[in-house]
Structures are given as structure tokens and as C-alpha cells.
Amino acid sequence: MKTFVHRGQITKVVFGSGTRSRIPEEVDALGRGRVLVLCTPGQVDQASEIRELLGAAAVGTFTEAAPHTPVEVTEKAVAYAESVGADCVLAIGGGSTIGLGKAIAVRTGLPQLALPTTYAGSEMTPILGETEGHKKTTRRLPEVLVKTVVYDVDLTLTFPAAISVVSGINAMAHAVEALYAQDRDPVAFLMAGEALDSLTRSLPVVAWRPDDAEARADALYGAWLAGTCLGTVGMALHHKVCHVLGGTFGLSHAETHTVVLPHVVAYNRSAAPQAMARIAWALAWDDAASGLFDFAGRLGAPRALRDLGMPESGIEQAADLIVRDGYWNPRPVERDAVRALLTRAWAGEAP
Numbered sequence: 001m002k003t004f005v006h007r008g009q010i011t012k013v014v015f016g017s018g019t020r021s022r023i024p025e026e027v028d029a030l031g032r033g034r035v036l037v038l039c040t041p042g043q044v045d046q047a048s049e050i051r052e053l054l055g056a057a058a059v060g061t062f063t064e065a066a067p068h069t070p071v072e073v074t075e076k077a078v079a080y081a082e083s084v085g086a087d088c089v090l091a092i093g094g095g096s097t098i099g100l101g102k103a104i105a106v107r108t109g110l111p112q113l114a115l116p117t118t119y120a121g122s123e124m125t126p127i128l129g130e131t132e133g134h135k136k137t138t139r140r141l142p143e144v145l146v147k148t149v150v151y152d153v154d155l156t157l158t159f160p161a162a163i164s165v166v167s168g169i170n171a172m173a174h175a176v177e178a179l180y181a182q183d184r185d186p187v188a189f190l191m192a193g194e195a196l197d198s199l200t201r202s203l204p205v206v207a208w209r210p211d212d213a214e215a216r217a218d219a220l221y222g223a224w225l226a227g228t229c230l231g232t233v234g235m236a237l238h239h240k241v242c243h244v245l246g247g248t249f250g251l252s253h254a255e256t257h258t259v260v261l262p263h264v265v266a267y268n269r270s271a272a273p274q275a276m277a278r279i280a281w282a283l284a285w286d287d288a289a290s291g292l293f294d295f296a297g298r299l300g301a302p303r304a305l306r307d308l309g310m311p312e313s314g315i316e317q318a319a320d321l322i323v324r325d326g327y328w329n330p331r332p333v334e335r336d337a338v339r340a341l342l343t344r345a346w347a348g349e350a351p
């Protein structure tokens, strides 16, 4: 028998279709009544609908959430929250908007609700990533955990198919690394496997029929489980590589995860056989890494870092940064092998 520790989540999760109508009662359940709604400039319409649902309990909307949670945006939002006397925040959107909610929470202590509209999974994690100047820092802080997450499948129907695919593969990356995490436990392993099953099943349908409500529900369910994995166990080389590439070259988050994932899985192939078998099972493929590469290709997702705007000259710098901080991975992180991984991912070669 293997000894393990499992950390359960305290977040309340409401899941279904039309569940956004429950937002007023979920605000009440938190004992709050002055809500600041957060969104990106692109999701103002969805935020307006939530404001209408809340009526007088909505005291303001802040519409400037931006990728990578810039500190100057957070400071503006905190000042706005104080000026309208908000007693909680409600983020409607993806990881950018939910990140802003967490950044406000850590500065003000305000409780958060989230209505996720992508598959990034930030709503289920105690992780706060913030950018100041060009430097992104990431911290794990229990106080940034969202109190109530309302998953409403209807809100994801407008999420464009191509971004849905890469966002879904971003979620798969959380599940993949949970399968071989240093602190993995049987419950996280089950959730990760279930997340991969539902995402590999649903994303091909979402790609061709983005308005298919059943496939959208399956994808959101997988994203919830994958986000829970991300919040529960530690990640490894894949998340490190994506963090370095995103921070150093400004590459877009979900696309970077999509390109890198098959290559890191190939890197870890012999070091994590149980995880590899579970990934391959979910993909109905004999090899986990080539199955992931083929999956991205069939869904029309990007497979080369050069197509995301990374310069070839950046490979050496990225390899240096990736090996610089010691951190756990099932296979030791060696510079030459990491450089070879990056070279293949940059060119879009098979893993």
C-alpha cells in the first residue's frame, strides 16, 4: 500500500445549463449584497446580463481584465471596488478575469464568485499569477480560492471553436501533469483520468459543432476536473516550459500549452509509465505523446512554437531559464534534452 495525502477543495461548485440564474441566491448564501462584476472588454454583454440578474445588488462593473493579470489593472480595479463599496467580486470570463478577481481578493479580502466561460481552470486553484513590468510571478495562496463557482454551459456556447480547442488542451495539460505529479494521490489520479476522457471525447465535437450543448457540457465538466487537479497537486516540466515561453516571448497561453504538451509527455515517456498508459487509453492511441500530437493536428490546433511567434534564437535562452530553477519532474530536467524538446516543438516536428 502506498501512503498518500489528499487535499480536498472547499469551493462550492454549481454545474449545469441556465445555472447563472442562481447567482443572486449564491451571493445571498455568502452573506453579501454589493457585487462588483468583472469581465474583459470582449465580454461586456455577458457581464451586463449578470448585472441585470443581480439588480440593485450589482454596484459596479469593471471591464478591463487583461491577460496575465497586470498589477496596474488590479490597482485600478481595487480603487474602483472601494469607491463603489463592493463587498464581493464576481468574475465572468476565463483565466484573465478570474485572475483579476483573485488579485483583488488578496489585496482586499473580498470573497469571490466565478462564472467561468473557458476551460483554463483557474477558478479551482489557489494559484495567483501576476505581471509587473515584464515579470510574471506565481504564488499559491489559500486566500485566493474562489468561494463559489457557477458553471453555466450556456455561457460557453459563444466561445469560438478554435480557441475552445486550445483552451481544452490547456485543461488536458493540467490533467496530464496531475497523473505523474510528485504528490499525486488516487483521487487526483481518478479526476485527471476522467478529465482526459471527457475532453478527448468532447473537443472534436466542439471543434466541428461549437453549439452542441452536450459536447460543451462534457468539455466544461472535464475542464472543472482538470482545474481541480491543478489546484490539488503540483505540476512539473510542462507547466514550467509554458511559464517560461509565455513570460519571455509573450506567447499566448493556451496555444503554448497545446504545442508543448506532446513534447513534454515524450520527454517523460519512460519515467511515468502508469500516467502514459492512462493518457494513451483516453486517446485510444498506443503512445501518449504521439496521440496528443495527432489529436491537436486533427483538431486544427497549432503544433509549432514558430507559428506562435517564438524566434528560433530564443531556444537557447528558454533552455537556460527552464533548467535554472531546480524543481521536480518525473525525469530529471537536463539542458541538452530540454533544448532538443524545444527545437522539435519550435519546428512543429512530431515528438
Ligand code: NAD
Residues within 6 Å of the ligand: 040, 041, 042, 043, 066, 067, 068, 069, 093, 094, 095, 096, 097, 099, 117, 118, 119, 120, 121, 122, 123, 125, 126, 127, 128, 129, 155, 156, 157, 158, 159, 160, 163, 167, 230, 253, 254
Ligand atoms: P482569457 O481569460 O484571456 O480569455 C481569452 C479570450 O476569450 C478573452 O478575450 C475573453 O474575453 C474571450 N472569451 C472567454 N470566454 C468567452 C466566451 N465564452 N465567449 C466569447 N469569448 C470569450 O484566456 P484563458 O485561456 O481562459 O486564461 C488564460 C489566463 O489565465 C493566463 O493568464 C493564465 O496564466 C491564467 N491561468 C491561471 C490559472 C491559475 O490557476 N491561476 C490557471 C489557468 C490559466
